[in-house]
Amino acid sequence: MKVDEATVRHVARLARIKVTEKEAKSLQKELSAILDWVEQLGEVDTAGVEPMTRVEAMALKKREDKVTDGGIPDLIVKNAPLTEDYFFLVPKVVE
Amino acid sequence: MSDLTGLTLAEARDRLKKKEITARELTEAHLAAIEAANPALNAYILPTPEKALDMAKASDARLAKGKGLPLDGLPIGIKDLFCTRDVRSTACSAILGDFSPVYESTVTQNLWDAGAVMLGKLNMDEFAMGSSNETSHFEPCINPWRAKGSEKPLVPGGSSGGSAAAVAAHLALAATGTDTGGSIRQPAALTGTVGIKPTYGRCSRWGIVAFASSLDQAGPITRTVRDAAIMLRHMASHDPKDSTSADKPVPDYEKALGKAVKGLKIGVPKEYRIDGMSAEIDALWERGIGWFRDAGAEIVEISLPHTKYALPAYYIVAPAEASSNLARYDGVRYGARVNGRDIIDMYEETRSHGFGAEVKRRVLIGTYVLSAGYYDAYYIKAQKVRTLIQRDFEEAFETVDAILAPATPSPAFAIGEKSGDPIEMYLNDIFTVTVNMAGLPGISVPAGVSEDGLPLGLQIIGRPFDEETVLRSAQLIEDAAGVFPAPEPWWASARPVAPKKQKSPVKKKAKASPKA
Numbered sequence: 217m218k219v220d221e222a223t224v225r226h227v228a229r230l231a232r233i234k235v236t237e238k239e240a241k242s243l244q245k246e247l248s249a250i251l252d253w254v255e256q257l258g259e260v261d262t263a264g265v266e267p268m269t270r271v272e273a274m275a276l277k278k279r280e281d282k283v284t285d286g287g288i289p290d291l292i293v294k295n296a297p298l299t300e301d302y303f304f305l306v307p308k309v310v311e
Numbered sequence: 312m313s314d315l316t317g318l319t320l321a322e323a324r325d326r327l328k329k330k331e332i333t334a335r336e337l338t339e340a341h342l343a344a345i346e347a348a349n350p351a352l353n354a355y356i357l358p359t360p361e362k363a364l365d366m367a368k369a370s371d372a373r374l375a376k377g378k379g380l381p382l383d384g385l386p387i388g389i390k391d392l393f394c395t396r397d398v399r400s401t402a403c404s405a406i407l408g409d410f411s412p413v414y415e416s417t418v419t420q421n422l423w424d425a426g427a428v429m430l431g432k433l434n435m436d437e438f439a440m441g442s443s444n445e446t447s448h449f450e451p452c453i454n455p456w457r458a459k460g461s462e463k464p465l466v467p468g469g470s471s472g473g474s475a476a477a478v479a480a481h482l483a484l485a486a487t488g489t490d491t492g493g494s495i496r497q498p499a500a501l502t503g504t505v506g507i508k509p510t511y512g513r514c515s516r517w518g519i520v521a522f523a524s525s526l527d528q529a530g531p532i533t534r535t536v537r538d539a540a541i542m543l544r545h546m547a548s549h550d551p552k553d554s555t556s557a558d559k560p561v562p563d564y565e566k567a568l569g570k571a572v573k574g575l576k577i578g579v580p581k582e583y584r585i586d587g588m589s590a591e592i593d594a595l596w597e598r599g600i601g602w603f604r605d606a607g608a609e610i611v612e613i614s615l616p617h618t619k620y621a622l623p624a625y626y627i628v629a630p631a632e633a634s635s636n637l638a639r640y641d642g643v644r645y646g647a648r649v650n651g652r653d654i655i656d657m658y659e660e661t662r663s664h665g666f667g668a669e670v671k672r673r674v675l676i677g678t679y680v681l682s683a684g685y686y687d688a689y690y691i692k693a694q695k696v697r698t699l700i701q702r703d704f705e706e707a708f709e710t711v712d713a714i715l716a717p718a719t720p721s722p723a724f725a726i727g728e729k730s731g732d733p734i735e736m737y738l739n740d741i742f743t744v745t746v747n748m749a750g751l752p753g754i755s756v757p758a759g760v761s762e763d764g765l766p767l768g769l770q771i772i773g774r775p776f777d778e779e780t781v782l783r784s785a786q787l788i789e790d791a792a793g794v795f796p797a798p799e800p801w802w803a804s805a806r807p808v809a810p811k812k813q814k815s816p817v818k819k820k821a822k823a824s825p826k827a
Binding site for chain 2: 223232254256257262265267272276295297
């Protein structure tokens with residue numbers, strides 16, 4: 217599977233990672249090599265095989281739908297790079 | 312290495328109970344050892360001496376009253392992937408900046424509830440992505456072991472490289488690690504320590520920075536099998552905060568160690584005899600088989616036909632889940648932010664500066680395989696292959712009680728030796744990754760040394776939630792291999808191997824105007 221530079225840029229955009237031209241070129245090679253290598257899975261006959269979901273069958277736990285935590289706004293914003301009145305601040309999104 | 316830091320966890324526990332030593336003495340000895348060795352080894356990225364001494368004081372008070380907790384006063388190190396309350400936790404990534412969690416991971420909370428003392432946070436590959444500890448934002452950790460007659464710095468393995476190096480160099484009695492594709496077992500094998508990855512679901516993942524959620528599992532790195540049993544018992548628990556954690560009682564693993572292996576059926580998978588495996592690993596494996604045979608176990612050749620597909624399937628599943636898990640690092644709620652022209656540019660700048668090369672590579676691979684039109688061909692295909700890998704093991708475990716295999720294809724390699732080729736680095740996990748794919752318990756135990764005098768490990772793989780048979784079989788290897796040598800403490804007089812280069816700092820506090 218050969219990945220071209222445009223695909224690298226598209227995927228980087230989807231992943232919200234800015235890549236330089238130099239990075240895009242080396243990533244193109246590395247991604248192609250890794251995808252080539254995983255191609256060998258094509259040899260495995262997986263017809264009628266279910267995708268794995270868990271190690272041992274176990275039912276997903278449920279709990280009562282009630283609030284069990286909260287009331288800690290100071291802690292919620294404690295590690296944020298930029299806040300005001302308990303809001304996370306980001307660059308303007310809507311004019 | 313003083314007498315106190317040379318104790319095993321079990322010996323230290325027993326001597327504390329008998330009041331022959333105090334938690335303070337034991338902790339101070341470890342803090343002094345860290346101070347002396349860390350400039351050369353870089354195992355700890357954040358020692359926490361004040362916290363350690365406070366915790367030791369509390370332990371001594373309990374021990375004096377005869378009310379000691381199971382791990383009271385035992386100093387341990389914590390991999391930086393675990394969130395620790397009010398102690399910087401970064402997963403060794405620049406993107407987390409000075410993140411200081413306001414909560415404690417369940418595993419570490421369990422350890423503190425049992426009285427353990429925290430010495431500090433340990434080095435690791437960034438976001439646990441690596442097999443050499445070279446992708447750490449805080450510079451590589453150096454293996455305390457060196458080849459005979461050489462001063463060349465070697466990798467301690469990864470991603471739990473700091474954990475393994477700290478335990479091997481007697482800078483902690485034990486350490487926590489995590490294992491997504493081999494990140495506990497491979498560094499344990501490369502440093503002559505014991506590392507167990509329990510069954511998926513045995514330890515809570517809550518508060519551990521997520522890498523690949525369907526594979527990640529915590530476990531201990533120690534110097535003996537008994538110490539691994541003790542640590543695991545106090546790390547494992549059912550946790551309502553992790554819906555994948557197993558609601559099963561945690562056995563007293565230490566009790567399983569006394570049981571003989573006579574009559575056990577030990578499987579030897581023929582597919583693990585790969586091309587290019589070094590002769591000394593092959594010889595080590597044969598020696599291991601002999602030990603089990605001599606102890607009255609029955610050796611059975613088994614087949615795990617999908618073994619060769621485990622690693623390529625892993626390199627779809629793990630990056631896919633990582634790309635999803637790492638989407639949260641966007642410079643808004645925590646961690647470092649780099650400003651941009653607009654919000655998208657801010658995200659892209661933040662992630663571009665905050666993530667290292669290997670993390671970017673994996674996030675992009677993951678994003679690619681999950682992108683429109685490729686999901687079935689890659690992720691679903693890989694998860695189907697996983698089912699086949701799991702079935703291979705299920706069939707084998709109809710006949711055998713445990714499986715014996717090498718832990719790694721080679722001993723520790725040099726810093727920089729494999730960092731140029733991602734796939735060559737990935738091949739380090741060839742014997743460990745199948746176990747994660749099937750969710751099984753696996754342990755690496757020191758079993759011998761290479762021609763160059765470097766540690767080599769053997770691996771035992773068990774049935775789901777049968778850590779007891781895994782540990783009991785590992786004990787046989789430890790007993791047969793004899794007392795494992797400690798590395799020469801060359802670091803006592805060494806200067807730092809590589810001068811720390813200044814990283815371009817990622818600003819934590821953005822300077823954007825509040826109205827932006």
